[in-house]
Amino acid sequence: MSALGTIAFDEYGRPFIIIKDQERKSRLSGLDALKSHIMAAKAVANTLRTSLGPNGLDKMMVDKDGQVTVTNDGATILSMMDVDHQIAKLMVELSKSQDDEIGDGTTGVVVLNRCHRQMAEIAVNSILTVADMDRKDVDFELIKVEGKVGGKLEDTQLIKGVIVDKDFSHPQMPKEVKDAKIAILTCPFEPPKTKIAIATGGRIVPRFSELTAEKLGYAGIVKEISFGTTKDRMLVIEQCKNSRAVTIFIRGGNKMIIEEAKRSLHDALCVIRNLVRDNRIVYGGGAAEISALAVSQAADKCPSLEQAMRAFADALEIIPMSLAENSGMNPIHTMTEVRARQVKESNSALGIDCLHKGTNDMKQQHVIETLIGKKQQISLATQVVKMILKIDDIRRPGETEE
Missing domain, CATH: 3.50.7.10 (GroEL)
Known part of the structure; x- marks a missing residue:
């Protein structure tokens, strides 16, 4: 019997056999493990890539109970994704960490079309009403977001x-x-x-x-x-x-619109909260990432770290390239043009003109991001990459080893 496996007994004393093949563990090591990790991370990133920017597309997520969610919020998409790979799960945790810490930045802020100005004013007024400027913090417990099906999104109002x-x-x-x-x-x-x-x-x-x-x-x-x-x-x-307690009352044609508006408003509220904490900003539209050209130039001064620094600079450029691609532009041509103009004009505010306003100057378009949010994005992403690169062996129970 030992050749076949091991005899075990259940709680009622009944014997059963554990086959030896079931005791084996599948194993990936070295380059195979690293390739597996990178492919899983790329798969998650590619899922979110098309949702980036003002022209990003929505994803329809259907849960096990058949409930449908339509969103382009990165944290929501990842939290509802059914992923099996360990590294993919790690990426989901990264997104949750970004959402918990900063509130926005998983795919960027998108407040719904047509009434984005009205929504922005509601978000700003609600934060300024409840903000404690002495402590430079905002208690979100004082802000309640309610929704009711009916009317249209423009009927959304702030109630003191x-x-x-x-x-x-x-x-x-x-x-x-x-x-x-x-x-x-x-x-x-x-x-x-x-x-x-x-x-x-x-x-x-x-x-x-x-x-x-x-x-x-x-x-x-x-x-x-x-x-x-x-x-x-x-x-x-x-x-x-x-008088500091406020309610944002959202109206919409159906429940999905209201839920997406709630997610968008949550991101907007978090951005304004971050500005209360630290009012330093960087310009959006991929301008900050395109400025990573400075990292490539600095790589020339560090011969031992040259390749790693260049790879880091190249990785940052995926943001503006995705913005250009999602906006119907040629990503390589647009990136080359904007990068050359940044160097020629010494203007780090030049980014991708996603809204086709005729200028690449994000300062003129009033497209900004919080410095604290951008730092957190880059820091968390870098930590996960370091973690992935340090794993060289995977062992999973319950699978047959080749």
């Missing part, structure tokens, strides 16, 4: 208060209450409303017997709003005690 997906309990109740005192209860029939507590200055009370006047919150206006001919109604609590 809180919206609750509830209606008044009786149809004969007044539709607007001024100078309202609000009790916030955490009883078995209702989950606690922490954002209402923050906005109104009230305290969440677990039992009716503990309710006192000091624990009540205050709001200048509590009103019920309805939507079109439907019976959908929500409560709006405005003129609160804590």
Whole structure:
């Protein structure tokens, strides 16, 4: 029996055989392992590449339950991808780290067309309302993002208060209450409303017997709003005690549009939050990456590291080349032209004219990125590359060794 495998017993004492082939481990080592890692990383990168920039394409992601998500947000795409390769999983974790730390930069910020100016103003006003300029930080707990199907995206509005997906309990109740005192209860029939507590200055009370006047919150206006001919109604609590609490109320034709708008607004909010933390910027449109020409020039002074430095500079150029390709341009021709102009004019603000405005000067187009976000992108990507290059052996259980 030992020639075939090993006898084992289950929890009921019944014997079964573990075949020796099942005990073997598949193994990749040396250059084979490195090639496998690079191919997996390239596959993930190529999936996201076409979503880069203002002309980037969306991806339709379908989960196991058949739920459809349409997005061009890199963190969302990667989090929903079903990947098996270990390095691909590492790339997904990289994206999550970028999204958690900076909030944007997985594929860049894209706020939906037509109303991007309005969305930008809403994002800026909401951040400036809740920002603590002394600490140079923003508490996202004070910003609530709600959405309701109906209307159009341009109907999105910023409310200096809180919206609750509830209606008044009786149809004969007044539709607007001024100078309202609000009790916030955490009883078995209702989950606690922490954002209402923050906005109104009230305290969440677990039992009716503990309710006192000091624990009540205050709001200048509590009103019920309805939507079109439907019976959908929500409560709006405005003129609160804590005027720093805000709600962004998104409207859209369907749930997918609203969810994508939420993701885009989240990225926009994070960009503005990063500017509050550190207001230094670099120019977008691939201008910063095209300036990596300086890295290639510096490579001439480091003979021992020359090839590595040149490869690093070449890797950075994939961003502007992808932007050009996604915008319908010849990537090689466009890159060569812009790079030559950067050197000739000594203008590091020259990038890819994705919006076809007739100028490559990102300063004139007002296309900027936060320095803190750009540094985090490059730093995290470099760390993952170092990690990949240091792995020379893979062993996986449960597969037959050749």
